[in-house]
Amino acid sequence: MLDLSNIQGNILLGYASFPHARFLYLGIRSADDARALVQRLLNTDSITPAQWDAKPDTTLNLALTFNGLRAFGVPEESLATFPAEFQDGMKARAKLLGDVGESSPEKWDEPWTTSQVHVLVMIYGKTADVLEARCQAFREMLPSGIEELGHQPAGLLCIDGETTRREHFGFVDGLSNPSVEGVHGEGKARAREDIGNPDGKGGFRKIPVGEFILGYPGEGGELAPMPQPSLLAEDATYLVFRKLExxxxxxxxxxxxxxxxxxxxxxxxxxxxxxxxxxxxxxxxxxxxxxxxxxxxxxxxxxxxxxxxxxxxxxxxxxxxxxxxxxxxxxxxxxxxxxxxxxxxxxxRRGIAYGKYLPPGQQDEERRGIIFIAFNSGFDQFEFVQRVWMNFGDDxxxxxxxxxxxxxxxxxxxxxxxxxxxxxxxxxxxxxxxxxxxxxGDYFFAPSLTGLSLLASGRVQTS
Ligand code: HEM
Structure with missing residues (x-):
């Protein structure tokens, strides 16, 4: 049975109704401080789960890179059980992903070029003011052993004075996502927009949750490979984060x-x-x-x-x-x-735009694009789409x-x-x-609330 209160928010149910977002990139200098921070966030119910009774004004979610898990003090026996793509990180897979030429990692924006991002903090807000206040409050909580390496503002585009779901080329975005078993959406309208997989009879069927969340059967009826200990992996997922200009x-x-x-x-x-x-x-x-x-x-x-x-x-x-x-x-x-x-x-996909919309006929030097966010239960899902479907046309x-x-x-x-x-x-x-x-960008692991609690305890053990 799917436990939406243990899975972090914005994964199975999106934050489409939050127009403002900020992504903070953290580096861990002290594992104790990192654990204390997560424990404090958990104690104060500050990490937003997939399900809530009343919609909050702001949301906060966390994900970690492989080096981030290591910086938390996760033992090597456990680290070795994570998928190879995640261990490599996105930069090391640049050629395979087509991140060459102008897209090559040497040309990326900071902090991706010179620093190692350990933790991605994703904060969304109903208004710009509540978002700003939440970011400020979060920053004030940061212990001295955690460094903010940079941040990325993002938000729905404002076109002709109206907040829209359009991306910078002018198309409505965020329309099609997988329809997942056991997930009913924020009402009928939402559920109607999602699309499952072909059922072989001319229609579509819902997709097993194991394609997106660890610990559940996937399309083949089996579990995706589980990092150890399983308490850390259950209800977690992998997040692909890319800044696409x-x-x-x-x-x-x-x-x-x-x-x-x-x-x-x-x-x-x-x-x-x-x-x-x-x-x-x-x-x-x-x-x-x-x-x-x-x-x-x-x-x-x-x-x-x-x-x-x-x-x-x-x-x-x-x-x-x-x-x-x-x-x-x-x-x-x-x-x-x-x-x-x-x-x-x-x-x-839970992408969100960054930068200002450029009205037609105008020119400027500003930078703009999409913060591409995708969740999957194995990076082979994203890498296949990127490599075989986006960057090769044979199919x-x-x-x-x-x-x-x-x-x-x-x-x-x-x-x-x-x-x-x-x-x-x-x-x-x-x-x-x-x-x-x-x-x-990078590859991240988004643990469940139980997984975060285990990380905070410092007692991650494989046996
Ligand atoms: C800046 C780059 C991109 C732009 C402007 C863009 C734009 C769009 C738009 C306008 C849609 C249709 C609306 C919707 O279904 O939500 C869409 C759909 C989609 N895009 Fe992209 N996209 C970009 C990059 C990517 C990349 C890199 C991937 C995957 C690696 C991707 C995967 C998808 C998928 C899976 C869909 C849904 C298709 C469907 O289910 O019908 N997109 N994109």
């Missing part, structure tokens, strides 16, 4: 450059209800900017953020291109075999071409298949520059 000007420039030749591929001119530029942007993302799926609404945006659709009825990608971002990131039923080749590649008949939005590349291509029904010609986007670059 978006080059909004390059993205908009590319659309501007392509739109004239793309228009020539449209037999009846621009589709009703959208401009050719919006159509091209939607083809690259797989959804219109307002979140409407191209599968459901191939010709114009329909203000429909619904998430229950598949690609099996669009095998050639006439509606949603085979290489579009959302189709690559979660192919749903597109790869056949009843979904068996994709069912273990799901990620719970989608895209050869070596990387994802048009998030792919790592110098220059890429994407095929937008034509549509026999309407006579639309195929169109190839050539010379797509890199729109997204990695600026930092």
């Amino acid at each position: 978006q080059n909004v000007q390059a993205y908009r420039r590319y659309l501007d450059e392509q739109v004239a030749s793309f228009t020539q591929a449209l037999p009846d001119g621009v589709p009703a209800g959208a401009t050719a530029r919006e159509f091209l942007a939607a083809k690259m993302m797989g959804r219109w900017q307002d979140g409407s799926s191209l599968v459901k609404h191939p010709n114009e945006p329909a203000n429909d953020t619904g998430n229950t659709f598949g690609y099996a009825g669009d095998p050639a990608g006439a509606r949603c291109p085979l290489g579009a971002h959302v189709r690559r990131a979660n192919p749903r039923d597109a790869l056949g075999f009843g979904g068996r080749t994709m069912s273990r590649r799901r990620l719970i 989608f008949q895209q050869g070596n071409d990387t994802d048009p939005i998030a792919g790592s590349r110098k220059e890429g291509r994407m095929m937008i298949p034509g549509d026999e029904k309407t006579g639309r010609q195929p169109f190839i986007c050539f010379d797509i520059p890199s729109f997204v670059e990695t600026r930092g």
